[in-house]
Amino acid sequence: MNRSAKSDSIDTHHLSSAILDNMVTSTLMLDEQLYVRYANPAAEQLFSQSARRIVDHPLSQLIQHASLDLALLTQPLQSGQSITDSDVTFVVDNRPLMLEVTVSPISWQRETLLLVEMRKIDQQRRLSQELNQHAQQQAAVQRSHPGSCMESAQVDWLAR
Amino acid sequence: MNRSAKSDSIDTHHLSSAILDNMVTSTLMLDEQLYVRYANPAAEQLFSQSARRIVDHPLSQLIQHASLDLALLTQPLQSGQSITDSDVTFVVDNRPLMLEVTVSPISWQRETLLLVEMRKIDQQRRLSQELNQHAQQQAAVQRSHPGSCMESAQVDWLAR
Structure with missing residues (x-):
């Protein structure tokens, strides 16, 4: 498997898309106002919405109730550190979702945004x-x- | 935020790379012989190795001991379904790592490979x-x- 680093870079970006498309981890990018900038297919499934109905909408519109104050999710913008809560409940479509949620800061095109990783807890167990x-x-x-x-x-x- | 779908596609691939580079979820792609084809920075950190020393090496070389038979990880190639084990211990560099591991099938360049997502459990709690x-x-x-x-x-x- 001999590869040159240069010819690999386009492949790597495509590979990254394929990975995010197939991940079980629901992944969002949010801006500091908690508007969604990106959602992978696992996140679409979690929120029972197509990416088109998720992207450019505020996170609060996707969640009927949350067991934590959503404003807490912006903490990593100040601290520069990831935070994880393993016991989050989001109510979506009248169904409670038990989740582990990690939020990290991420630099993208000269902005600092929020990278959200979500895993269902029940399913895991x-x-x-x-x-x-x-x-x-x-x-x-x-x-x-x-x-x-x-x-x-x-x-x-x-x-x- | 008006975007055309076409001009977005290159951005999307770059965005995907940025997301995988910043994720807390350790992510690997493995072939059916359990050789590593891709490792994100979180996986490099987990195995205390650079991607260069991980990619093209068998997974078994990175792990001193595992609480599950690594051959089980190939199950999704037969079943086409993801599997998750929330109670995996890998011993790496003489340190036990408590992990939740999900393995999913993923199609990439006409091959079916294994997408592995790993989260540390202790840190989460x-x-x-x-x-x-x-x-x-x-x-x-x-x-x-x-x-x-x-x-x-x-x-x-x-x-x-």
Whole structure:
């Protein structure tokens, strides 16, 4: 896989678009008035709206109720630091969404904007249980092969 | 903010790169042999390696121990579905990293690859506590304004 850095740069930008289009993480860019400048497909799905109806609209129009004061989301513009709240509820379309929300400052075309990353919490926990069951089955299989026993025991201990 | 869709497309690709460069979510693209094809800066930081030392290397070389069988990460190539495990431990540089890991299938240049999104769990919980304290202070201020009392009570109920 030999690549020159120069020929790669256009590819990299296209790759970045493909990644954001396929991410599970709902991603928004907001200006300091909390108007949406960008929304990826996961964010469209979260808010049950097309990007056209999200972009250039205030975030507050997309959310019926929020468990935190939306004005708090501008904190990273002052502090220059990311903030994360793992226990946010947004009510959208009369449905409560349990989310983990991270907001970071981002420089874009001489402006400082807000980059918002959102993950559903319920979905994570449910899928996690399914995968853990699978992993436990795999671990049971591994235990019958003594060679890998030590390694998996160490990792189990660290995970607790 | 009037924009034409065409003149926007180059901007959109550059914007996507800026977003991935600033995200807190560690993002990797892997091929079916679990070789890394792309790593964003958050992933470089997670693995304490520059992208140059990550890209074109197998994921297994970056991780000393993993609490799940890395081969499980290829599941989305067969199922076409994302999988999430919210309780993954990777040992990197002798430090245990507690992570939530989501793997999704992604089409890129006629190949189906794996898009990996990773979030640190400890960090999330710590910062969440700080922000919750701030939010509670804000809620206390709101309670002294009866007009917004009903709304915040509803959201509190939903958040439980």
